[in-house]
Amino acid sequence: MKALAYERAHPLDAFAIDLVDVEEPRARDGDLLVEVRAIGVNPGEASIRAARSAEPGGRVILGWEFAGVVVDVGTATTGFAVGDRVIGTGDPTRDGCWAQRVAVDHRVVAKIPDQLAFVDAASLPIGALTGWEAVFRDQSVLPDGVDAVLVIGGAGGVGSLTTQLLKAKTSAFVISTASRPESRDWCHAMGADLVVDHTAGLGAQLRQAGVAHVDVVLSTAATADNLAQIAALLRPFGHVSTVDVGAPLDLAPLVQKSASLHTEMVFSHIVGGADPSSQGRILGTVVDYVVGGHVRPIVTTTLAGLTAESMKTAHAMLESHRTIGKIVIVV
Structure with a gap:
């Protein structure tokens, strides 16, 4: 062949x-x-x-x-x-x-x-499985007490399907990040309730939209800068799930929130x-x-x-x- x-x-x-x-x-x-x-x-x-x-x-x-x-x-x-x-x-x-x-x-x-x-x-397949396992884990449900989920990188394959699955399976308020007009439009089409620009300050944008904190964050690109910003947005005892870990990460910002860190690899x-x-x-x-x-x-x-x-x-x-x-x- x-x-x-x-x-x-x-x-x-x-x-x-x-x-x-x-x-x-x-x-x-x-x-x-x-x-x-x-x-x-x-x-x-x-x-x-x-x-x-x-x-x-x-x-x-x-x-x-x-x-x-x-x-x-x-x-x-x-x-x-x-x-x-x-x-x-x-x-x-x-x-x-x-x-x-x-x-x-x-x-x-x-x-x-x-x-x-x-x-x-x-x-x-890859986007759906990755998103499902990243946010629902092996129980196929969100953790208790989750009202708001932030999807960093909402226009990619994982982000697109994660947003749709959250809207199909839960009543969570879904926030996606995107920086270009066409990617912002795509995130809205996927069902995101709010789209914010990840090249600008996420905290200020969320506060302006009336969102005090988020309960779960899915990051499609975990970096030291991202993790510090995520920790600032996360409620105490919240959850962070990442599907792309590059360089070693400083987990101290998450420790201050007693947060749970989950990794996901589809295989x-x-x-x-x-x-x-x-x-x-x-x-x-x-x-x-x-x-x-x-x-x-x-x-x-x-x-x-x-x-x-x-x-x-x-x-x-x-x-x-x-x-x-x-x-x-x-x-």
């Missing part, structure tokens, strides 16, 4: 991902083999491309957000059959979905109905050895929300073809740090 692969980590200006012939994966006992129809592209994959090289003599196939059709099922799979239309993520220790076919643990996959287009479906169930079945169930619920009109797909850019040119274009857009919603490649 064909797949997009590379050998050595590289920057965008030396883009070295090529369409190559590789052996088709075989479904393990608990796997589905899926013919990929659409791929969601994520900022984390661009970061991995720039940092991770293949083992000597090998190649790297990234991609962990897809929609497609089941073409084979492992002997230990349940609930799926050849011909099912599905969405899913995958396993970062295995080859990903930048390929014509991908083998994936059936527990991180959900069926999609005929009325949900592959291109729309592929915009959902923690698989790489940590836990049962990932909850992720398949979450994706199934998200699909139901979409079909019911409570959540909308977030694809804003569609690129055509499993080609190096399409993937380079997607990565250039991601590295501009100005993307809104989701980039999807139609295979």
